Amino acid sequence: MPPPCIRPFRAGEELTLREVFYASVHGLACRNYSAEQLAAWAPVEYDREKWSARIRQNQPFVAEEHGQILGFADVQPDGYIDQLFVAPQAAGQGVGSALLQAIEARAREQGIARLHSQVSLTAQSLFLRHGFEIEAEQTVIVTDVELRNARMFKRLR
Numbered sequence: 119m120p121p122p123c124i125r126p127f128r129a130g131e132e133l134t135l136r137e138v139f140y141a142s143v144h145g146l147a148c149r150n151y152s153a154e155q156l157a158a159w160a161p162v163e164y165d166r167e168k169w170s171a172r173i174r175q176n177q178p179f180v181a182e183e184h185g186q187i188l189g190f191a192d193v194q195p196d197g198y199i200d201q202l203f204v205a206p207q208a209a210g211q212g213v214g215s216a217l218l219q220a221i222e223a224r225a226r227e228q229g230i231a232r233l234h235s236q237v238s239l240t241a242q243s244l245f246l247r248h249g250f251e252i253e254a255e256q257t258v259i260v261t262d263v264e265l266r267n268a269r270m271f272k273r274l275r
Contacts, residue, residue: 133169157263159260179220197230204217235270
C-alpha cells in the first residue's frame with residue numbers, strides 16, 4: 119500500500135475522527151486491554167461538544183486515502199503528542215508511521231527539541247520503531263478504571 123495522504127484536519131471532521139478513535143481503541147487495543155478498560159477509554163456515550171473542541175484545539179494531521187480517513191495524530195507546541203489513532207482496517211499498513219513522520223517534520227519546523235506522549239501498550243512498538251524511548255511505565259486512571267501505558271519521548275536533533 120502506498121503511503122496515505124497526510125493533510126491538516128478540516129472543520130466538520132470532528133465526529134468522523136471520533137469514529138476512528140473509537141474503532142481504533144475497540145478494534146486494536148483490545149489485544150492489550152480488557153473490555154472494561156476499553157469502555158472507560160472510549161465509551162459509546164460521550165460529550166460531542168467536548169470531543170469536537172479538543173479536536174479543534176489539537177488541529178491534528180489526518181491520514182486519508184481515496185476520501186477515507188484512516189487515522190489522525192497531533193503534536194502540540196510543547197512537543198506533546200496528545201492523540202495518534204489508526205483505523206483497524208489500516209493497521210500495519212504504514213499509516214501510523216506516516217503520521218509520526220508528519221509530526222516529527224512539524225516539530226522540526228517549529229524548533230521543538232523533544233517529542234513526548236503517553237503511549238498505550240498497543241502503540242508502543244510503533245513509537246519504539248520511530249526512535250522513541252520509554253521514560254516510565256505507568257498506570258493512569260480513566261473514569262475510575264486503571265490503564266497501563268508508558269511515558270515515551272524522542273529527542274530531535
